[in-house]
Amino acid sequence: MEPALTLTGVGKSFTMHLQGGTRIPVVENVTFSVAPGECVVLGGPSGVGKSSLLKIVYGNYRCDHGAVLVRDGAVAVDVATALPRRLLRLRKTRLAYVSQFLRVIPRVAAIDLVIQAAVDFGVDRDEAAGRARALLSRLNVPERLWTLAPSTFSGGEQQRVNIARGFVADHDVLLLDEPTASLDAVNRAAVVELVDAKKRRGTAILGIFHDEDVRDRVADRIVDVTRFAAAA
């Protein structure tokens, strides 16, 4: 089967102009791919560049070298070189990212944030509302919180709203940056089930999971980022 996501020769470094132009190498020559229905977990100690790699794939960080190919129907779009609006369309229809932190307009209700994520993908509003309610229930977000803005929620509650936003649509490629970091065992198990459901419907997943138990249950393959460590 054709991979949904392919990285070839990806390299990245930061140049910190405010610190005398210090160059901080991140990764070098990253090459691997993720097939539809497969969950690849990025491994290696913290600071090795796992989160940065996810951000490069999403186009949030710029890619200095190599290509990040995301399958979009009959074509593959290179995130590293795509024009901004092509990348935006790719994010709308194919590529989703669940970050560690919820970053949204203040004062918008949690359920509306989740509904909007589905509507943006093209799900009609009634269906989106149904999916949002189902997901928030599944992730044990108490119903009395749904109509409140998440800024006052606990870290775990915010994270679950964030997960709901990422899972409510049906993107082909899902990037997960430690989605279970501040969750208890019950909710970790709920996320594992959600990941399994996505895999069954053919979603390619690239994620970071520090929790060993979760990682063992969702990962089809571990890609150790240490082997792509860039020379300083």
Add this chain to the structure above:
Amino acid sequence: MSAEAFLTAEDLLTAEGLLAADDLPLLRVEGLTRYYGHRVGCEDVSFDLYAGEVLAVVGESGSGKSTLLSLLAAHLAPDAGQISYRMRDGVLRDILSLGEAERRFLMRTDWGFVHQDPSRGLRMGVSAGANVGERLMAVGQRHYGQIRGTALDWLGRVEIDGDRIDDAPRAFSGGMRQRLQIARNLVTHPRLVFMDEPTGGLDVSVQARLLDLLRGLVADLGLSVIIVTHDLAVARLLSHRLMVMRQGRVIETGLTDQVLDDPREPYTQLLVSSVLQV
């Protein structure tokens, strides 16, 4: 055998055809330049804006972002450069060569301009309903009942209570005035809206509500927007693309989250790292 092998030439043609239609910019700006005597207002600015795109122009005072907006909205004449706009009939027209009457008509119908200070975009002495209705009359509507009905509908969309329709904006709070200015601009369903620090003069508590409202309207109506702001948080929440200006020139462009999270230029790194975290 790969999936492509099963695609017919017709499939490809359709796919490429869709891309082609999508590839026509709504606004094309080339080499836009304006000097104030020997001082640079804005120099050699070029970009394309597509339908439904929100472009934020950021920079500090004196960076040239307000000059650029004035040039784009034809409030100010450039010393050099071209601005082309795709009219509703699909034809790309040179804005600077339009006659005065044609340009005014465009501004009253297909374009909107939201000023930082609502009193510049509103008529403060006439009622809220008349402020919204006036733009409708400019596009030829004459039926009083219909105009009032549409005005009432738009007041609702910007969350102004219908029973305030006969009050003049003088009696409104800053946030309400700004929302009224937005309604006045959007009532004719413009395709391109310029915004100059739209949340600038407002209390923080009012800003969040206005941002949410703006984002909803822009998405629902599929508006193209050029928004000038010094507030990177506003740019992040509202815009798709970002242009960073300094000393009259564009020094960095890209997807908004990319420029803010992975700024490349020294000045952009300085701007981003200077934002106070709460």
